[in-house]
Amino acid sequence: MATTPTTDNDSNINLWITQQEKCHLALSIPATEFQHFSLRPLAWLRYLAGALYGREGDLSVSINGHTVDYDQLTLCDRDYYFTSPETAYLLDPKIMDERQSYSTHNTAGRGGFKEEIIARDSICIVTGISAEFSQACHIVPHMKGDNYLNFLSDNRLKTLEKPLEGINDSRNGLLLYNGLHLIIGKSRAAFLPLPNWAMKMSDIPDCDPRPSSTLSKVFPNGLPESPTNRLIFQYFPHDYPALQHYFPHNSDVRISSHEDWPPPQMFEIAYAAAALKAWGQGDFVSVAEDSTRHYFETHVHDDKNNDDAEPNPDDDVEDDDPNDTDYEDIVDDEGNVDHYEDKVDDYKGSDDSEGRGRQVRNSEESQKETHSRTSVSRTSNQPVENF
Secondary structure: OOOOOOOOOOOOOEEEEEEEEEEEEEEEEHHHHHOOOOOOOHHHHHHHHHHHHOOOEEEEEOOOEEEEEOOOEOOOEEEEEOOOOOOOOOOOOOOOOOOEEEOEEOOOOOOOHHHHHHHHEEEEEOOEEEEEHEEEEEOOOHHHHHHHHHHHHHOOOOOOOOOOOOOOOOOHHEEEEEEHHHHHOOOOEEEEEEEOOOHHHHHHHOOOOHHHHHHHHHOOOOOOOOOEEEEEEOOOOOOOOOOOOOOOOOOEEOOOOOOOOOOOOHHHHHHHHHHHHHEEOOOHHHHHHHHHHHHHHHHHHHHHOEOOOOOOHHOOOOOOOOOOOOHHOOOOOOOOEOHHHHHHHHHHOOOOOOHHHHHHHHHHHHOOOOOOOOHOOOOOOOOOEOO
């Protein structure tokens, strides 16, 4: 993999983004992280910069300097500057926040969203676990509403050949195992599409770290020998402990050929949000918040102002059944796993789907009984957390 700066292996690499003729420190990434994310570190850093900026551009080692060699394997400098001739559509730092779901007049119901995602993906795209134990998840949170996504489509996503049709467009959804739902929703992990405008297919080694028994569930016919594209599952930072044993960093993900598969730009948004959460710097975050506040506040709050007086729990049952174990009982904010290993082992240890279902359900019922004694149960007047 890529080598780190020769000057100090404990140093950070700083990414500066130029916007309106001013440079803002966007990310400060430990130099040792680069070798875990790409064989060509500067190509990866360029992709991150463009994902934050919202348009393609180039890196240099000085303001208005010469473009770097993206094929070099050694990071020789600590500061890199990203510039683009195109108008910025900065990432909304709050795009993945406020994942509470309410019914609104401006946001269509979810009828059909779950069914469309299951019909397209059939199994969890990371684990191969059946839809019975998986969730139909939104990439941009359902709570953001139709207005928000439509505005995003008209601006940052205006390069799409077919604009997204509201927050429940199936191109804004993925089928994910329950335990992965919260981690990705909290921007602790994301998907890297390859190739992209800055990176090659070969930038991530094609030696999947998972055992063959797991790979066979995700890819029943084996990994494609000459794929035209790839989707890579990565943690931020790379050694994030939650579920690393079961779903390793740099795992290939199952991709659908369906026309309603999420476009690369959707994965790019979530990827940038994860990088910003892990390594973001206050200067850029403040500038991005100021730049995006007009649509974050106007378009999201327009939906909120039309909310019903009470949240509608039925609006959220497709993504998080309130009778199921809460996601927080599986993985907490610090990435600690509670009873997760038992669930995965139960699934992997039985070929009988009915028996496997009983094992998991019994485990969940036991957890629910314990949970009910230590926390307040959800009621019909409470919003259900949603990814």
